[in-house]
Amino acid sequence: MLRVLGNPKRLCDGTSRRDFLVAGGLAPLGLTLPDFLRAQASTPSPVGREPGFGKAKACILLFLYGSPSQIELADQKPDAPAEVRGELGSIRSSLPGCDVCELLPHTSRVMHHVTVLRSLTHKHPIHGVAYATTAVPDIDVAMELSPHDARHWPFIGSVVSYLERQKHGLAALRKPVPDNVALPWQFSSRRTGEVHRAGPYAAFLGNAYNPHYATFQGTANKKITKTLTTSTIEFDEPYVGIAPDAHFTLGDPGVADLTLDRVNGRRSLLEQFEDARRAADRTPPSDPYREMAYSLIGSETLRQALDVRREPAKTRDSYGHTVFGQGCLAARRLVEAGSRFVTVFWDEFGLAGSGWDTHWEHYPRMRNELMPGFDRGYSGLIADLHQRGMLDDTLVLVLSEHGRTPKLNNAKGAGRDHWSQAYSALLAGGGVARGKVVGKTDSIGGTVADRPVSPKDVLATTFHLLGHDLETMLTDRANRPVPLVPTGQVVRDVLA
Numbered sequence: 001m002l003r004v005l006g007n008p009k010r011l012c013d014g015t016s017r018r019d020f021l022v023a024g025g026l027a028p029l030g031l032t033l034p035d036f037l038r039a040q041a042s043t044p045s046p047v048g049r050e051p052g053f054g055k056a057k058a059c060i061l062l063f064l065y066g067s068p069s070q071i072e073l074a075d076q077k078p079d080a081p082a083e084v085r086g087e088l089g090s091i092r093s094s095l096p097g098c099d100v101c102e103l104l105p106h107t108s109r110v111m112h113h114v115t116v117l118r119s120l121t122h123k124h125p126i127h128g129v130a131y132a133t134t135a136v137p138d139i140d141v142a143m144e145l146s147p148h149d150a151r152h153w154p155f156i157g158s159v160v161s162y163l164e165r166q167k168h169g170l171a172a173l174r175k176p177v178p179d180n181v182a183l184p185w186q187f188s189s190r191r192t193g194e195v196h197r198a199g200p201y202a203a204f205l206g207n208a209y210n211p212h213y214a215t216f217q218g219t220a221n222k223k224i225t226k227t228l229t230t231s232t233i234e235f236d237e238p239y240v241g242i243a244p245d246a247h248f249t250l251g252d253p254g255v256a257d258l259t260l261d262r263v264n265g266r267r268s269l270l271e272q273f274e275d276a277r278r279a280a281d282r283t284p285p286s287d288p289y290r291e292m293a294y295s296l297i298g299s300e301t302l303r304q305a306l307d308v309r310r311e312p313a314k315t316r317d318s319y320g321h322t323v324f325g326q327g328c329l330a331a332r333r334l335v336e337a338g339s340r341f342v343t344v345f346w347d348e349f350g351l352a353g354s355g356w357d358t359h360w361e362h363y364p365r366m367r368n369e370l371m372p373g374f375d376r377g378y379s380g381l382i383a384d385l386h387q388r389g390m391l392d393d394t395l396v397l398v399l400s401e402h403g404r405t406p407k408l409n410n411a412k413g414a415g416r417d418h419w420s421q422a423y424s425a426l427l428a429g430g431g432v433a434r435g436k437v438v439g440k441t442d443s444i445g446g447t448v449a450d451r452p453v454s455p456k457d458v459l460a461t462t463f464h465l466l467g468h469d470l471e472t473m474l475t476d477r478a479n480r481p482v483p484l485v486p487t488g489q490v491v492r493d494v495l496a
Contacts, residue, residue: 050464050490050492051492051495052431052464052465052490052495052496053464053465053467053469054465054466054467055392055393055430055431055465055496056393056394056395056429056430056431056462056465056466056467057335057340057393057394057430058335058339058340058341058342058393058394058395058430058466059160059340059341059342059394059395059396059397059430059462059465059466060328060331060332060335060342060343060344060381060394060395060396060397061133061156061157061341061342061343061344061397061399062328062343062344062346062377062378062381062396062397062398062399063129063132063133063343063344063345063346063399063400064346064355064356064374064398064399064400065127065129065345065346065347065348065355065356065357065400065401066127066346066348066353066354066355066356066357066358066400066401067127067356067357067400067401067402067403067404067418067423068356068370068374068400068403068404069358069362069403069404069416070118070403070404070422070423070424070441070445071084071085071086071404071406071445072086072088072101072103072366072371073100073101073424073426074098074100074111074116074118074424074426075116075118075424075441075445076090076099076100076101077406077443077444077445078090078099079443080406080443080444080445081444083407083408084406084407084408084444084445086362086363086408086414087363087414088101088102088103088363088366089101089102090102091104091105091108092108093107093108093109093111093112094108094109094110094111094112094435095111095112095114095116095435095436095437096435097437098111098116098437101366101371103366103367103371103372103375104371104374104375104379105375106375106376106379106380107374107375107378107379109379109383110378110379110382110383110386111435112434112435113382113386113391113428113429113434113435114382114426114427114428114434114435115426115427115428115432115433115434115435115436115437115438115494116424116425116426116436116437116438117424117425117426117427117438117439117453117458117491117494118422118424118437118438118439118440118441119422119438119439119440119441119448119449119450119451119452119453120403120422120423120424120425120439120453120454120455120458121420121421121422121423121447121448121452121453121454122402122420122454122455123420124138124139124402124420125402125418125419125420125421126139126140126141126144126401126402126418127144127197127357127401127418128143128144128401128402129144129187129197129198129199129200129401130143130144130147130152130153130155130198130199130201131401131455132199132399132400132401132455133155133156133157133199133200133399133459134152134153134154134155134156134199134203134459135153135154135456135459135482135484135485135486135487135488136151136152136153137486137487143198144197144198145195145197145198146195146198147196147197147198147199147201148201149198150477152198152201152203153203153204154201154202154203154204154205154209154474155199155200155201155202155203155210155211156341156459156462156463157179157180157182157200157211157341157342157343158180158200158201158202158203158205158209158210158211159205159209159463159468159474159484160179160180160340160341160463160466160468161178161179161180161209161340161341162202162205162209162474163468163472164179164340165179175338176299176300176301176302176337176338177299177301177302177305177334177337177338177339178212178302178339179339179340179341180209180210180211180212180339180340180341181211181212181213181214181334181339181341181342181343182200182211182212182213182214182342182343182344182345183213183214183216183248183327183330183331183342183343183344183345184214184215184216184238184248184323184324184327184344184345184347185213185214185215185216185347186213186215187199187200187211187213187345187347188347188348190347190348190349190350191347191348191349191350191351191352191354192350192351192352193352200343200345204474204475204476204477205474211343212250213250214248214249214250214306214330215248215249215250216238216246216248216323216327217246217247217248217249218238218242218243218245218246218247218323219236219238219242219243219246220235220236220237220238220240220241220242220243220323221236221241221242221243222236222237222240222241223235223236223237223240224237224240224368224369226350226351226354227351227360227361227412233350233351235349235350235351237349237350237369238322238323238349239322239323239324239346239349239369239370239373240322240368240369240372240373241321241322242321242322242323242326243321244316244321245309246308246321246323246326247306247307247308247309247326247330248306248307248308248326248327248330249303249306249307250302250303250306301337301338302337304333304337305330305333305334305336305337305339306330306333306334308326308329308330308333311329311333315329315384316329318376318380318383318384319376319377319380319381319384320372320373320375320376320377320380322373322376322377324344324346324373324374324377325373325376325377325380327344327377328344328377328378328380328381329380329381329384330344331343331344331381332381332384332385332390335390335394336388336390340466341466344377346374356370356400358370358404358415358416359409359411359415359416359417360409360411360412360413360414360415361411361412361413361414361415362408362411362413362414362415362416363413363414364413365413378398378426381396382396382428382429385429390429391428391429391430392429392430393429393430394429394430395427395428395429395430395431395432395462395465395466396426396427396428396429396430397425397426397427397458397462398425398426398427399425399455399458400423400425401420402418402419402420402423403419403420403421403422403423403424403445404416404417404418404419404423405417405418405419406419406444406445406446407444419446421446421447421448422441422442422445422446422447422448425458427458427494430465430466431465431495431496432465432494432495432496433494433495433496434496436493436494438451438453438491438493438494439451439452439453439493451493453491454487454488456485456487456488457488457489457490457491458488458491459484459485459488460484460485460488460489460490460491461488461490461491461494461495463484463485464490465495468484470483470484470485470488470490471483472484
């Protein structure tokens, strides 16, 4: 069985399934994927004139689900009370005036390439991945747990892919590497529970613009104990360590034995049905979305870009042998191969409420599970892009839903709860200033003291740097024209 794209879809009876291509076995007769890839057209966006417009050829989004603490990321508060600053110390970084957590020694050495945005703020302290990555004006818990709620707006990667197709037409469909790829697997698919969280979906743009999901192929080689309220379970944890032969493919596991010869043979059978159907209803003889599906199946460029085993051992080591680190390496390879937008999710794995959602065991998890993998993956990516001369035109974003409470709770191992009044993001490359701190929080990192910034402003800035004018119009479900980010503005302070 060959499966491609693995995107969630809500059926008319309210149940959920994955759109997939099964060579020789689609229902009916292999026709699902081209329908999935077909989307409506719109007028191209106008040309922007602001400074920094179009400086980024590509964007790599590193999304840390669950949300790291701003205090332990890049907004250190060494003079705050112990119940705020906690038990981790600070170390100097290569960015003057920006110490980082002692658990980030590799990151500390690349911070002169980075702009730290310390003043993100909004009113939704829930796991609003969709709020952070789309232009949706508001979000609630029901939307968070319903990817296909009609109120959602399209994921930023989906919008970029859509705009690229409007700009370049069929050429965008025939690229050997798609413009909206997500790693390391379908978001929110490796945690307990059947409900996927909202976020990386195309919403009113249509399923054709959902991300193309890669799938992690490999095994974890380190264990970690996770706690959810009273349940404690030991997991083989890929965010802590993976075997050296781990890599990524496009689609689902278990398809390696399906050769291109078999795909092409089944394609011929499918085309016989298509010939008969065309004779009956005189449909056009060529479908660009079907051709896109086959080109992705057979794309050697895409397969090689995802196969991080092709990299020298020294390069792989520099990213760290975790699913996040090797995902960052795959993202660099995809951008190098021509993709415009690649997302690496640090996702929940095993128990729901994992990832960076540290309500309890905050410090054990920071030391043993979270910070080491992030430190190697992020620093490896920034250093590698710089050494290859790619950082100037590759925008790298580190985003999350919110921050965490300044004051520690009394849970086992300590904990920090949800906090959206003030938190941080990291921006680098692609027209972003190198070595800068924007915004300021109060003495405990609890409220914004200077230059408040909305997540929508970060999205607007990203579109701007990628060369998409903010006055470009999309068409929503009610057939109304809407701008890319109605409430967002370019954060000029972060631009080079």
